[in-house]
Amino acid sequence: MAPAQFDMSSTSLVESLGPVDADAAAEPYQATPALMLRHLDELLGVVRGFLSDAGIPVNVGVGDVYAYFEVKRRNPAYGQNWTTPGNLSFWLFQLVRALQPQVIVESGVLRGSSLFSLRCASPTPKIYAFDLDFSNLAFRTDTIDYREHDWGTDDVRAVSPTDFCYFNDHINNCLRIRQCYDRGFKHLVLDDSPNLGELQAYRYPAIPTVSMIAGDKLKDGDAVEWIWQGERLRYTFSTEHTFGAKALIDHCHPIPRIHPWTGLPDSHAYYVKLK
Ligand SMILES: C[S@@+](CC[C@H](N)C(=O)[O-])C[C@H]1O[C@@H](n2cnc3c(N)ncnc32)[C@H](O)[C@@H]1O
Numbered sequence: 062m063a064p065a066q067f068d069m070s071s072t073s074l075v076e077s078l079g080p081v082d083a084d085a086a087a088e089p090y091q092a093t094p095a096l097m098l099r100h101l102d103e104l105l106g107v108v109r110g111f112l113s114d115a116g117i118p119v120n121v122g123v124g125d126v127y128a129y130f131e132v133k134r135r136n137p138a139y140g141q142n143w144t145t146p147g148n149l150s151f152w153l154f155q156l157v158r159a160l161q162p163q164v165i166v167e168s169g170v171l172r173g174s175s176l177f178s179l180r181c182a183s184p185t186p187k188i189y190a191f192d193l194d195f196s197n198l199a200f201r202t203d204t205i206d207y208r209e210h211d212w213g214t215d216d217v218r219a220v221s222p223t224d225f226c227y228f229n230d231h232i233n234n235c236l237r238i239r240q241c242y243d244r245g246f247k248h249l250v251l252d253d254s255p256n257l258g259e260l261q262a263y264r265y266p267a268i269p270t271v272s273m274i275a276g277d278k279l280k281d282g283d284a285v286e287w288i289w290q291g292e293r294l295r296y297t298f299s300t301e302h303t304f305g306a307k308a309l310i311d312h313c314h315p316i317p318r319i320h321p322w323t324g325l326p327d328s329h330a331y332y333v334k335l336k
Contacts, residue, residue, distance in 0.1 A: 089324025098123070101127065102123055104323070105122065107317060108155050111314070111316075115334065117248075120159055121159050128154075129151050129154045132181040132182075135181075136177045136181075137173075137199045138174035139174050141174065143171055144174035144175070145175035148319050148323055148327045148328065149250075150174065150175050151178075151323065152316050153179055153182070154178045155182075156225065156248075156250065157179060157186070157225065160225055162186050162248070163185070163221040163223075164186055164187050164217070164219055165179055165189070165225050165226070166226040166246070167179060167189070167190050167191065167226075167229070168192070168211075168227075168229070169228060169232075170190045170191065170195065171198075173200055173201075174199070176190055176205065177200065179227065180204060190206065191210070194209070195209055212240070217244065218244045219246045222247060225246070226246045226249045226250070228252060230267075231263075231265040233267055233269065233302065233304075234254055234267040234274075234306070235269050235306035237249070237267075238271075238309055239305065239309065242335050246335070247311075247335045248333075248334060248335075249333045251271050251330060251331050252329070252330040253265070253270070253330075254267055254270040254329050254331050255270060255329040259272075260289075264289045266296075270331075272329070272331065273298075274307050277307070279298040281299055281300055309335050309336055310333055310334070310335060312333075313334065314332050315331055315332075316328070316332055
């Protein structure tokens with residue numbers, strides 16, 4: 062048996078601070094202010110690197126990073142079941158601040174967690190929120206135009222080159238790309254876009270996803286099977302399912318995972334710039 066003085070409990074440098082205060086805010090961690098600033102400055106470097114790679118104006122600063130966490134604390138829907146993970150809401154917030162759109166579309170609103178982040182990112186854009194059912198909203202505001210139908214049946218169009226759409230409705234990513242292109246939107250974030258190894262997290266992935274078509278690897282008749290919560294599922298690829306989306310994409314990038322900085326959950330999402 063290892064001598065006790067070498068055991069992790071004897072050698073650990075971690076101090077115990079006792080039981081958790083039931084009223085304490087549920088943040089993943091807290092750090093002293095100077096360390097927090099250096100840490101979030103690193104995160105800002107990730108954000109600015111991504112914006113630069115994606116050809117988006119790099120006009121966000123550390124104040125925008127801090128601002129998101131303040132908005133998250135006020136978000137009445139944050140962290141509830143099936144809502145947009147915190148890290149993707151972070152990216153939506155930064156993208157709106159960087160792009161400065163005049164119109165934003167969100168499809169797949171549920172509780173409104175990501176919608177709250179989009180609204181708080183900027184008071185300026187007109188926001189259209191689409192869902193088939195708004196009975197689950199955690200908040201409502203008259204600064205958002207709520208439309209209870211599929212956005213593909215609507216006539217909302219882009220009015221500026223930086224207008225922005227976010228899809229979290231689990232509907233075919235390729236269909237949404239085609240619809241955005243036809244309505245003049247160039248900047249999209251498509252969620253629920255797993256690659257093959259990530260399908261196991263989904264009953265309703267937005268198939269065929271951007272990650273599947275980006276590399277041209279799927280051929281007609283290719284099939285993939287996975288297990289979700291004990292149920293066997295299969296998807297069989299057909300080029301018809303893509304609505305010609307590949308040809309409409311100028312460039313696309315997976316939304317970077319930022320869990321090491323935020324401690325919040327990541328998602329399987331893509332930023333797509335259309336031609
Ligand atoms: C994962 S939840 C969205 C979570 C939301 N973004 C949030 O942060 O609270 C998916 C939502 O997509 C909606 N949905 C399903 N089909 C849809 C469609 N065709 N158009 C718009 N929304 C749809 C569902 O009603 C559900 O509310």
